[in-house]
Amino acid sequence: MSPLTFAYESERRLRVAFLGTSGHAFRNFLPSLPYAPVELVALWDPDVARAEAFARQFGAPRWYSDLDRLLAETTPEAALIGVEAFEGDEPRNATLMARCLEAGCHVWTDKPLAGTVATARRLIAQRDRANRLAAVGIKTMFYPAYQKVRQIAQEPAFGRVASVTIRYPLHVPTQPGLAGSDREVRSCLGHIWHPFGAALLVAGPLRELHVQSAPIGGGGVALATFASGAAGAFHFASGQAGTSPLERLEVVGEGANVVVENAARLTYYRRGSPGPYGRTPSFLTESESAPLHWEPELSLGQLYNSNNFIQGYALSIIAFAQAALGGPPLQYGTLEDAVEVLKVFEALREGTRGMAAFPAD
């Protein structure tokens, strides 16, 4: 990756408003802005005191509790949304995105984009009518480690993707419910973006999913078939210890496989032979076929070991801002990607124990 240009070094900066004052916004989204080609012009929150505190902390010159006023007075080119509220069964993110598109803004929002496929499709239609850019912070699609997996999986030496396994402690609803009233369903909607965003990145859309929820612990397992023909297995490890890492991803090709542990440790087991069975005295193979291993050093105060980069937050916002400024178009975290994730959510929301099919659009 080429060196980053800091916000203040950028020749052209997108004038953005940030909506929301969640802990997530404080920890992850707003600290990412100095690395994106953006200028924070205003901050909004229904609680004006919080809006002011956040604005002062992150250098927004103006703050508002009235969104219409913000849009009228500061005319931002883009809005970044990081709220954690619901309006009925829909995340407020959807309403805010619609309002900001209507005002002529490009819009990036944190997940969840919406609570239904239908809402996401309405937003796609609105985006297209407005001729604006809209993006969703599906952060796993921007993990440097998962991006590397995608790159490896596309190399001829890796072969075709045969199977994918993903571990994530997702809560699987045990019975049908709606996100506005059912905590299990809301939890699922809040987190489903992580494992299925990763799956979408490395293996493409799903064709089928067979889910078995666990009677204990709130998790479960699922077997999947991807549209590509690859097989998938998901372990929803809800009920795990709070001290445990959450994620593990493995992609197997044809004679090669790649594993990411804890989002930060990547090992690529390249095509190679361990030697004759039962007759090989050393595990140390030729260097040409040795596994490749990456892990960030954590000694220096760098970008690559900042969680805002390891976890994709900054990279998602940077990609959005660059695309909005006419740079490379968005490849990941599109509303179409969100539709794929929401298809799975709708199946899980129904308390599915059995097969769900996802026909291509």
Add this chain to the structure above:
Amino acid sequence: MQRFSHEYDRRLRIGMVGCGQHTMRNILPALQYAPVELAATCDLNRQLAELVGRQFGSARAYTDFVEMIGQEGLDAVYMAVSDNPRGSPYPRMAVAAMEAGVHVWIEKPPADTLAQAESMADASRRTGKFLGVGYKRMFLPTAIKAREIMASSEFGEVTAFHYTFRLSLRPHGAPVATDLSHPMGLVLGLMGPAETIYFERHPRTGSASISMRFASGALGNIFLEGRPSPNGPAERAIVIGDGAHLEIDNVIRLTYYRRVSKRGAYGREASFIGPNEDAPLFWEPEFTLGQLYNKNIFLIGYVGEVCHFAESVLDGKAPDRAGAADLIEIMRWTEALHQPSGTLTRLMPAAPASATRPEPAGRGAL
């Protein structure tokens, strides 16, 4: 529970001196969790001070930090300025800032010589203003946990220490001292003051093998790697107690190999798995959630160091870690390591630089 800076009841009014990349990536983000209010920024490049300051909510920018102190009614300044090939700029700047009436926190490298360090400690005593130094490794969450383990009776007396760190030691006579703040910050933070230092240096790469005896009686071996591949973790530390030891790998992974209640029969044990109460304890942050504990500014000690200084000032006391006494101790070590290769230095008994000098490492000492 960690508070955000705007949530503290009492806050220091501070100025930031130096607005380069390190300030933007690490120091100002860390200060967003400290009991401080960023009133102003200062840099020789006014535009940079304005641009960076604005991103962190600072109202005004200056090019002269003494003027900033006078105009803004500050309690303290944090300084993180560029390395200067002619030597550390901090001694002159820190003394001027203390004389201008504020407490001062400085990044590393704090000084080139022991005499410069002593001039800052003298200024602190003379003005009554506190000095803090960016010895961030004293504030690594893993080092803090290690000290807790080392102080436990189960760990036993701390007897030995081994540390590898990716650094090249400059030769005797080099015009500017190697910055030993990073490795020696951890060494002092874990092991306390030293009595002797002996070292040998590879003449071409600057890799160095350093032997130390600490005032506690523990022995230490510090290995500066010279020129390894930059493509990997930069450090690994092991502390040996009496029948137990711990290891910090890549700053973020801590393994505590506990005392074993009953050793198995040599050559007769079919499994390496013992009872739970003997099992090594292992910590590593998860990196999936957007949390504080997996942010590098927490993991690498930046938040800890800037918070400790601000909290000490608010409490009206000199920092008991990474303050003037620690600065002087590390500069004594630094001068010893700039003697010709093969020199054994017997360090003077700890000077009474401060009442807050840390006690030697050992059971209960940390």
